[in-house]
Amino acid sequence: TFFDWKMPRERRGTQSLVRTHLRVAGPASLEWWAGRFQELGVPASGIVERDGRPTLDFEDPEGQRLALIDDGGRGDRPVTWDKSSVPAPHQIRGLGPIVMSVPSLRETDAVLTQVMNLRPVRRYPFDESAAHMVHVYEMGGGGPHAELHVAVEPDLAPARLGAGGVHHVAFRTPTETEYHAWKARLDARGIPNSGEVDRYYFRSLYFREPNGILFEIATDGPGFVVDEDPATLGEHVALPPFLEPRRAAILAGLEPISWAREQARRVASGRMEKRDPFNYQPRSGARG
Numbered sequence: 001t002f003f004d005w006k007m008p009r010e011r012r013g014t015q016s017l018v019r020t021h022l023r024v025a026g027p028a029s030l031e032w033w034a035g036r037f038q039e040l041g042v043p044a045s046g047i048v049e050r051d052g053r054p055t056l057d058f059e060d061p062e063g064q065r066l067a068l069i070d071d072g073g074r075g076d077r078p079v080t081w082d083k084s085s086v087p088a089p090h091q092i093r094g095l096g097p098i099v100m101s102v103p104s105l106r107e108t109d110a111v112l113t114q115v116m117n118l119r120p121v122r123r124y125p126f127d128e129s130a131a132h133m134v135h136v137y138e139m140g141g142g143g144p145h146a147e148l149h150v151a152v153e154p155d156l157a158p159a160r161l162g163a164g165g166v167h168h169v170a171f172r173t174p175t176e177t178e179y180h181a182w183k184a185r186l187d188a189r190g191i192p193n194s195g196e197v198d199r200y201y202f203r204s205l206y207f208r209e210p211n212g213i214l215f216e217i218a219t220d221g222p223g224f225v226v227d228e229d230p231a232t233l234g235e236h237v238a239l240p241p242f243l244e245p246r247r248a249a250i251l252a253g254l255e256p257i258s259w260a261r262e263q264a265r266r267v268a269s270g271r272m273e274k275r276d277p278f279n280y281q282p283r284s285g286a287r288g
Helices: 027-040 106-115 176-188 241-253 259-269
Strands: 016-024 044-050 053-059 065-070 094-102 119-125 133-138 147-152 169-173 203-208 214-219
Touching: 016 027, 027 044, 027 053, 027 065, 065 094, 106 119, 106 133, 106 147, 169 176, 176 203, 176 214
Parallel strands: 016 065, 094 147, 169 214
Antiparallel strands: 016 094, 044 053, 053 065, 119 133, 133 147, 203 214
């Protein structure tokens, strides 16, 4: 989810979600993406090994921190998109680990393990100096598609949400029955929460872990094809019925996103330097 909020850049720090990983299939795909980023002037690191997996860090034009990882073929079966300019073997296979930063682990660990039933499985250094450690928690059957990485950074100031920042992290629950059970579980443990929220396309439940990061528990269904043909999904603005009366006002306030393609064209034509390809004032906002 991208929120079209008019706000300044995020101030990076702890008590925040700091990197989102996307999964690809193998070293050849990482090399392909590294070349694509270079061609389009996308700020990116080299391919490095982190937590035992080849990884390619990059940022979007607003500074959202992202990474591609080799998932070793694990995770949900990918669905390729025939209309993509990315060859099918190199297309993104799905979400990977989410990295969050906290100043202190103890209370967050209690919620992750005792409330959410995540399992601590290993640690790795957050940077080359090894001054900070990342604690890896897994859920379900584990693997790169089912991990939460928690970096402990006590010497950082708290982040301030802004453009390029991540608003919340969502955890899937497959059925309505389990969704209702999570609400009861939070209530039984005295954890303040939003109550059940009907988003039409899915059901949501929100609460904050002890360091203030917003968590969402969301159902898989009904899904985004409840009112769209899968073949044309995302080609027009779809609104849930309760927002349909406000369609004109909502569309009038949306910021165009065609500038991203324009920046890529400017890089390709030599009219913008690759080292600073997205030199503009951000207008959209945080992610969730």
